[in-house]
Amino acid sequence: MPDIKRVGVCGSGLMGSGIAQVSAAAGFEVAVFEVDQAALDRGMAGIKKSLDKFVEKKALSEADRDATLKRFKTTTNLDDLKESDLVIEAIVENMPAKKELFKKLDVLLAPHAIICSNTSSLCVIEMAAATKRPQQIAGLHFFNPVPLMKLVEVVKTIVTSQETIDTLFAFAAKLGKKAILAQDTPGFIVNRLLVPYLLYAIRMYESGLASKEDIDEGMKLGCGHPMGPLTLLDFVGLDTTYYIAEIMFDEFKDPLMAPPPLLKRMVLAGHYGKKSGKGFYDYT
Numbered sequence: 001m002p003d004i005k006r007v008g009v010c011g012s013g014l015m016g017s018g019i020a021q022v023s024a025a026a027g028f029e030v031a032v033f034e035v036d037q038a039a040l041d042r043g044m045a046g047i048k049k050s051l052d053k054f055v056e057k058k059a060l061s062e063a064d065r066d067a068t069l070k071r072f073k074t075t076t077n078l079d080d081l082k083e084s085d086l087v088i089e090a091i092v093e094n095m096p097a098k099k100e101l102f103k104k105l106d107v108l109l110a111p112h113a114i115i116c117s118n119t120s121s122l123c124v125i126e127m128a129a130a131t132k133r134p135q136q137i138a139g140l141h142f143f144n145p146v147p148l149m150k151l152v153e154v155v156k157t158i159v160t161s162q163e164t165i166d167t168l169f170a171f172a173a174k175l176g177k178k179a180i181l182a183q184d185t186p187g188f189i190v191n192r193l194l195v196p197y198l199l200y201a202i203r204m205y206e207s208g209l210a211s212k213e214d215i216d217e218g219m220k221l222g223c224g225h226p227m228g229p230l231t232l233l234d235f236v237g238l239d240t241t242y243y244i245a246e247i248m249f250d251e252f253k254d255p256l257m258a259p260p261p262l263l264k265r266m267v268l269a270g271h272y273g274k275k276s277g278k279g280f281y282d283y284t
């Protein structure tokens with residue numbers, strides 16, 4: 001089983017920054033790659049803020065926070081990830097962009113290295129096929145917010161080796177996460193159930209059956225969910241949800257997975273949720 005010491009993370013958005021944070025906090029050396037310095041700065045600012053919150057809550061000592069921050073290297077040059085034993089890709093949910101990155105990483109990385117995608121819905125085997133090491137490619141699907149959510153789905157394609165799966169389960173355990181094994185089908189386990197539910201909440205609001213507040217209160221107080229579906233959509237990102245729904249609908253042709261017209265219009269308007277300041281609710 002390859003010994004994972006150095007972790008590369010591609011993308012420092014919502015998910016990439018969280019993945020980088022938990023990896024550094026667990027003692028791994030982490031190199032974070034982004035398209036530009038501004039995105040890296042945003043990602044690192046988010047990581048510092050999150051670590052500070054853990055210190056405030058006395059869940060982390062100041063010395064551990066400082067040691068965690070020292071384990072980061074940030075870069076806009078992919079070559080700086082070449083020493084990584086494991087690279088986790090968390091860039092935009094777009095297959096051509098992911099395939100191009102996998103192809104470059106395959107050429108760059110040592111033969112033992114594993115490459116994972118944090119994709120929510122894309123076909124992992126399609127990324128694996130862009131490389132010459134498909135048995136060392138898998139999905140490693142984290143949940144938002146990564147530092148707080150305990151689950152990781154390890155996604156096995158039809159060619160992922162058992163050794164790769166075992167390495168990823170061991171890696172997840174070192175991060176303090178619980179791993180579950182999913183197959184390479186859109187939505188894996190959790191989103192296959194969650195996305196149709198979220199889309200149905202949008203349809204309910206869109207058709208005027210209930211106010212957004214009542215839909216959210218209903219699921220919070222009636223089902224014990226920590227937040228209602230429309231609030232959750234704002235946290236996940238409406239753009240991300242829209243992409244996922246399109247991919248799931250394309251694969252299964254199930255009308256429950258089709259993005260509702262309102263979701264498309266909100267995305268076109270740039271109302272992506274919390275990250276853009278406006279979604280179903282206002283965050284400005």
Ligand code: NAD
Binds near residue numbers: 033035093094240
């Ligand atoms: P995001 O938009 O917050 O961040 C994406 C980041 O990737 C941006 O900072 C962007 O600059 C960067 N990027 C784009 N192209 C790049 C490239 N070629 N190389 C390096 N960086 C690049 O998106 P996110 O919500 O963090 O989602 C990232 C991935 O994680 C997606 O595949 C998404 O499906 C998946 N995911 C999202 C969630 C969620 O709740 N948002 C949960 C699990 C998985």
